[in-house]
Amino acid sequence: MAEAHQEGSGSGVDFDLSQFYQIFFEEAGENLDLMEQMLLSLNLETADDEELNGIFRCAHSVKGGAATFGFSDVAELTHQMESLLDRLRRHELQPNAAMVDVLLESADASRGLLARHQAGGEGDSPPTADLVRRISVLASGNVAPPQASVVSSQQMSTPVTTPATVAVQPVIVAQAADKPLKTTRSLEIRIGPLDHPEQADAIKELFRDIPGLGEITALTSNQADTRVFAVETSSSDEDLLDLFAFHVSRAQVAIKELDDVAAVPEHGDGLFDGAVGSPKMVSYDDDPPPGAPLAPLPGFGFFDGAPGAPNPSAGMTVGAVVGSAGSAVPAKAAAKPAASVVQPEAATIRVAISKVDQLINLVGELVITQAMLAQNSRALDPALYQQLLTGLTDLDRNTRDLQESVMSIRMIPMSIVFSRFPRMLRDLANKLGKKVDFVTQGEATELDKGLVEKITDPLTHLVRNSCDHGIEMPADRVRAGKSETGTITLSAAHQGGSIVIEVRDDGHGMSREKILAKARERGMDVSDQMPDSEVWMLIFAPGFSTAEVVTDVSGRGVGMDVVKRNIAALNGTVEIDSAEGYGMKVSIRLPLTLAIMDGMSVGVGNEVYILPLSSVVESFQVKSDAVSTVGQGAQLVKVRDEYMPVIELEKVFQVPRFDPEKSSDIMVVIEADGCRVALLVDELLGQQQVVVKNLESNYRKVPNISGATILGDGKVALILDTGALVRRSRH
Amino acid sequence: MGVMGKIGETISAGAREYLTFRLDREEYGIDILKVQEIRGYEPPTRIANAPNFIKGVVNLRGTIVPIVDMRLKFNCSKVEYNSFTVVIILNLHNRIVGIVVDSVSDVMELPAESLKAAPDVDSVIDSDAVLGLGSLGDRMLILLDIEKLMSGLDMELAPDVV
Numbered sequence: 001m002a003e004a005h006q007e008g009s010g011s012g013v014d015f016d017l018s019q020f021y022q023i024f025f026e027e028a029g030e031n032l033d034l035m036e037q038m039l040l041s042l043n044l045e046t047a048d049d050e051e052l053n054g055i056f057r058c059a060h061s062v063k064g065g066a067a068t069f070g071f072s073d074v075a076e077l078t079h080q081m082e083s084l085l086d087r088l089r090r091h092e093l094q095p096n097a098a099m100v101d102v103l104l105e106s107a108d109a110s111r112g113l114l115a116r117h118q119a120g121g122e123g124d125s126p127p128t129a130d131l132v133r134r135i136s137v138l139a140s141g142n143v144a145p146p147q148a149s150v151v152s153s154q155q156m157s158t159p160v161t162t163p164a165t166v167a168v169q170p171v172i173v174a175q176a177a178d179k180p181l182k183t184t185r186s187l188e189i190r191i192g193p194l195d196h197p198e199q200a201d202a203i204k205e206l207f208r209d210i211p212g213l214g215e216i217t218a219l220t221s222n223q224a225d226t227r228v229f230a231v232e233t234s235s236s237d238e239d240l241l242d243l244f245a246f247h248v249s250r251a252q253v254a255i256k257e258l259d260d261v262a263a264v265p266e267h268g269d270g271l272f273d274g275a276v277g278s279p280k281m282v283s284y285d286d287d288p289p290p291g292a293p294l295a296p297l298p299g300f301g302f303f304d305g306a307p308g309a310p311n312p313s314a315g316m317t318v319g320a321v322v323g324s325a326g327s328a329v330p331a332k333a334a335a336k337p338a339a340s341v342v343q344p345e346a347a348t349i350r351v352a353i354s355k356v357d358q359l360i361n362l363v364g365e366l367v368i369t370q371a372m373l374a375q376n377s378r379a380l381d382p383a384l385y386q387q388l389l390t391g392l393t394d395l396d397r398n399t400r401d402l403q404e405s406v407m408s409i410r411m412i413p414m415s416i417v418f419s420r421f422p423r424m425l426r427d428l429a430n431k432l433g434k435k436v437d438f439v440t441q442g443e444a445t446e447l448d449k450g451l452v453e454k455i456t457d458p459l460t461h462l463v464r465n466s467c468d469h470g471i472e473m474p475a476d477r478v479r480a481g482k483s484e485t486g487t488i489t490l491s492a493a494h495q496g497g498s499i500v501i502e503v504r505d506d507g508h509g510m511s512r513e514k515i516l517a518k519a520r521e522r523g524m525d526v527s528d529q530m531p532d533s534e535v536w537m538l539i540f541a542p543g544f545s546t547a548e549v550v551t552d553v554s555g556r557g558v559g560m561d562v563v564k565r566n567i568a569a570l571n572g573t574v575e576i577d578s579a580e581g582y583g584m585k586v587s588i589r590l591p592l593t594l595a596i597m598d599g600m601s602v603g604v605g606n607e608v609y610i611l612p613l614s615s616v617v618e619s620f621q622v623k624s625d626a627v628s629t630v631g632q633g634a635q636l637v638k639v640r641d642e643y644m645p646v647i648e649l650e651k652v653f654q655v656p657r658f659d660p661e662k663s664s665d666i667m668v669v670i671e672a673d674g675c676r677v678a679l680l681v682d683e684l685l686g687q688q689q690v691v692v693k694n695l696e697s698n699y700r701k702v703p704n705i706s707g708a709t710i711l712g713d714g715k716v717a718l719i720l721d722t723g724a725l726v727r728r729s730r731h
Numbered sequence: 732m733g734v735m736g737k738i739g740e741t742i743s744a745g746a747r748e749y750l751t752f753r754l755d756r757e758e759y760g761i762d763i764l765k766v767q768e769i770r771g772y773e774p775p776t777r778i779a780n781a782p783n784f785i786k787g788v789v790n791l792r793g794t795i796v797p798i799v800d801m802r803l804k805f806n807c808s809k810v811e812y813n814s815f816t817v818v819i820i821l822n823l824h825n826r827i828v829g830i831v832v833d834s835v836s837d838v839m840e841l842p843a844e845s846l847k848a849a850p851d852v853d854s855v856i857d858s859d860a861v862l863g864l865g866s867l868g869d870r871m872l873i874l875l876d877i878e879k880l881m882s883g884l885d886m887e888l889a890p891d892v893v
Contacts (some may be wrong), residue, residue, distance in 0.1 A: 653779035
């Protein structure tokens with residue numbers, strides 16, 4: 001097999017591999033991330049096979065790819081990691097913290113090496129010799145391994161290994177069981193419950209039509225909706241399930257060995273080796289197809305377990321059957337890896353984001369055209385144009401569905417963001433000498449890709465803050481009657497049209513008195529009667545910090561204001577809730593996407609402007625005498641007990657007036673950066689979802705305008721920058 | 732003449748095709764390869780505090796495109812918008828901008844040797860943006876480097892800090 005591999009990389013000279021490099025770098029990066037994630041969540045005492053196998057698979061995928069592409073330094077390092085992991089997953093060694101540390105460091109080093117290769121081999125490569133040595137010391141262990149695994153661990157340590165090496169083990173296992181691989185087996189296949197049991201009869205025809213598949217005889221079933229067959233075949237369960245899938249769902253098929261002595265069926269390999277999730281791998285054992293090492297991409301696929309992954313129900317069925325057949329592997333452990341092999345990426349493709357954006361743009365236009373048609377058709381007589389109008393209604397629905405589906409392409413799960421925190425927190429907690437558990441909830445919540453990228457930094461800041469300021473030292477926690485280990489919870493959930501992300505900790509929370517004292521010290525205008533929520537908001541003031549000690553982690557007072565500004569830039573809001581001694585909670589509320597916004601259209605003169613609905617507080621009609629002036633300049637309006645600055649949009653935007661009779665008499669109160677101002681407009685036109693377009697791509701930034709959108713009639717309307725308007729009123 | 736043949740060619744190296752348009756009584760020519768399309772005039776959305784020759788922005792199939800009225804820019808005496816008023820959509824360095832002109836006349840090929848250098852005269856047009864003068868019988872054609880003209884700071888089309 002080693003030869004086969006070398007042949008593969010040798011022929012890479014005339015077969016241009018460089019086009020696959022990028023894919024390899026991406027996949028390797030993902031695998032390393034995944035491995036890191038799993039290492040961090042690994043519970044050392046109760047590490048189960050599924051987790052260990054998963055980590056092993058990641059290292060293995062990286063190694064396989066690196067060797068194929070000739071990145072021998074990466075391959076060497078990951079190979080060592082793989083050897084250690086292999087012994088762990090076969091329970092020859094007990095995982096310990098030192099191993100996790102060295103594996104994490106190795107993952108970092110691999111990333112460094114890969115980055116160097118990606119940059120064309122420039123710069124110094126990170127030193128790996130020490131890591132390699134440490135891993136091999138750990139991997140050498142002290143437990144005498146059982147015979148069979150000695151063979152395979154020797155196999156594992158051949159310097160140049162091929163992806164197919166793992167597949168060697170099944171052979172050993174199968175041979176150890178002293179059972180030939182290809183043999184005719186007697187099976188009882190139970191299909192049901194089915195709505196139409198006749199469907200199952202088609203299975204019989206399969207055996208008739210496919211020569212060499214075997215013999216089938218129908219047995220009587222005790223349930224009307226279930227069919228039972230006795231089958232003599234040399235095919236594996238998986239192959240049979242694949243065939244049957246044409247007629248009945250996999251979940252409805254149960255395969256049972258009639259011959260109990262045949263304890264180790266072919267699927268045994270799938271169970272002993274998580275990497276070999278697909279029974280198809282078996283064929284590589286003794287006769288690797290020459291094409292396999294040459295084509296690296298399918299190779300990755302196999303070891304990710306992605307493409308060949310059996311569906312979970314089938315995996316479970318097979319696993320359970322093996323267990324009951326008296327296999328040495330407990331059914332639980334056996335079934336789990338099979339299920340874990342099913343990864344969502346099995347059916348994904350990589351697409352450039354620009355293509356998706358183009359698609360979104362086109363759909364946006366379609367929506368506008370559709371709205372225009374709908375508007376124009378309203379005047380038509382339904383009796384005369386019934387067909388046309390029906391068609392337009394269908395178009396309406398289809399366009400909306402299409403828009404929704406296209407928008408969902410940009411949505412990615414929050415787990416992408418969350419996954420970076422466990423590692424960060426682990427390092428941070430170690431540094432600070434604290435004990436912290438990290439809990440995430442709602443990782444599957446989806447968010448626009450653009451938002452995900454922009455929310456990462458503020459979240460990082462909040463999590464660091466929680467760890468540094470929130471969670472107490474273990475001794476203090478015990479004294480306060482809490483458990484030694486603090487918990488930081490990061491959760492995400494949909495609420496209406498927005499997503500709410502929360503960072504919670506069970507630390508000592510914030511002290512109202514301290515914040516107020518600090519605020520007075522800084523000369524801020526505060527009073528003891530302020531409600532809690534307003535007190536907490538004080539920490540968003542620039543330069544505000546309650547930390548007694550400034551560390552390199554946080555406490556310099558830069559940060560919270562940046563967090564708030566970043567989130568406000570995404571049209572989001574931040575709220576804080578805290579109870580002294582019990583912890584605090586920061587909630588971030590964000591719109592689902594940056595591309596679409598809820599807007600309120602207002603008319604000024606003959607022009608239409610859009611206000612982000614998220615910043616609109618209220619609107620009311622105003623009498624001219626309700627507005628008072630200060631120093632003959634700034635206008636103020638009294639709303640309940642508050643005087644608010646008035647901004648006349650007509651003046652800000654120099655709107656020409658054609659009808660001198662008409663004047664603005666409607667106030668819209670908007671809030672941004674914690675301040676409120678009243679905008680004077682002519683009329684409120686309505687609320688609608690608007691597609692936000694960039695003005696700067698072809699023009700330039702316009703003061704007080706954040707973007708533009710296209711209205712139903714095809715006209716452009718400008719979106720007001722409420723933050724800028726509020727700031728304007730202050731100066 | 733293929734598109735590829737034109738790229739990298741300089742003025743002196745052979746003929747180029749120009750789109751000619753009228754502003755008042757003057758006739759101008761611009762490199763046809765910079766032209767994306769020609770449309771009728773539709774009232775744009777006004778942008779506050781912009782120079783008067785920037786009429787505003789329009790929706791060009793989902794893209795927001797600024798519209799510059801060349802007649803206002805060049806101080807033409809008569810500026811009216813009627814059914815003959817035309818907008819030439821230009822694609823300059825992946826930025827799209829529309830210019831309003833009185834009418835589009837022709838696409839013509841001009842050999843490099845027929846271009847005369849423009850004499851230094853006092854004009855609203857930056858002399859750097861004039862490639863030269865071409866003669867069409869008894870008419871004079873002013874050839875513009877539209878890219879240079881539109882990227883000039885006085886156009887206020889792009890962010891100030893480039």
